[in-house]
Amino acid sequence: MPFEAKKFAVPGRRPLDTPTRGRYAEAQLASQVATSVGRRLVAEPTRTFETIAGAHNPVDVTTLVGNTPLLRLRNLGRECPAVEIYAKAEGFNPGGSVKDRAALNIIREAERAGLLSPDRVLVDSTSGNTGIAYAMICAARGYRLKLFMPSNVSVERKRILHAYGAEVVYTDPMEGSDGAIRQVREWASHHPEECFYANQYDNPANWQAHYLTTGPEIFAQTQGRVTHFVAGLGTSGTFTGTTRRLKELNPFIRCISVQPDSPFHGLEGLKHMPSAIPPGIYEPRLADENLTIPTEEAYAVTLRLAREEGMLMGVSSGAALAASLRVARKIGEGVIVTIFCDSGDKYLSERFWEREIDDHRLEVSG
DSSP states (O other): OOOEEEEEOOTTSOOEEEEEOHHHHHHHHHHHHHHHHHHHHHHSOOOOSGGGGGTTSOSSGGGGSSOOOEEEOOSTTTTSTTEEEEEEEGGGSTTSBTHHHHHHHHHHHHHHTTOOOTTSEEEEEOSSHHHHHHHHHHHHHTOOEEEEEETTSOHHHHHHHHHHTOEEEEEOGGGHHHHHHHHHHHHHHHOTTTEEEOOTTTOHHHHHHIIIIIHHHHHHHTTTOOOEEEEEOSSSHHHHHHHHHHHHHOTTOEEEEEEESSSSOOOTTOOOGGGSOOOTTOOGGGOSEEEEEOHHHHHHHHHHIIIIIOOOBOHHHHHHHHHHHHHHHHHSSEEEEEEEOBBGGGSTTSGGGGOOOGGGOOOOOO
């Protein structure tokens, strides 16, 4: 395909004639126009949670939420040398996962609205990470916490919640996170005066946390060069909020959602949306594309992350990277950013870690 010249104006500069080709080139043009915005965000980092403003002089544990590092994947993506693959390492949050962002914003908004106080218990359902984030913040703020959680979550998650002093009601593992949702709704309906039902699946403060922080951070850390965003779906808050912000900053950025390929899967924290209770904050039309990942493929990539990149991550991170690798093979060139929701230390009791890798390598689906 022959190149064609397109004119575009970078703020503060004269228009340039630049050779372009295809959707990637259009995205690159938009990224170059937006680079000045990205550089401003780097020079003047976004501070949207009030506590993040004090990150250089921490007052309490919540000041450490957000501003996580962006990691370059150099080995697993080597088959696509013209594609840069990066991941937000959300395990660097103080509670160990991306859910710290949503939990902090949910609690802050509840405090502002007068819905949460020391004499009311915060209740919600969780598959683990949001519960841990709630437990950390509630311990720091002096709130009581009651969680409803499937009994088959990893033993590490159970021990962490116990360490923080959270009260946990374990629900039927065969019903998954939907069973926990149904039980917490029933309990909250019978105790409305005693509790604040955080309702992470329907609470707009969930996705707004990522609109305010995760999206601007990604744009700034790539200096506006990001062309594709890939993220898994659980509550959908991370994907929804980040996508909305990135699309505002550059409408050419392609946003791809990721979910398990079947209702029965081993990807803790992710939902198979067609068979699940749909979160109220989930908007399927936001995604430019949706990819489904088998559990075994996610396990394989999670192992490869540890053994080939030196990154010990959770299985949802393996799913996100598996999807990113598919996107990389398809586009040929670009800048992909995905989300590594947490580290692997909450999953070390899982047996898949014991597997051997033939030739130190596991193949993944194309």
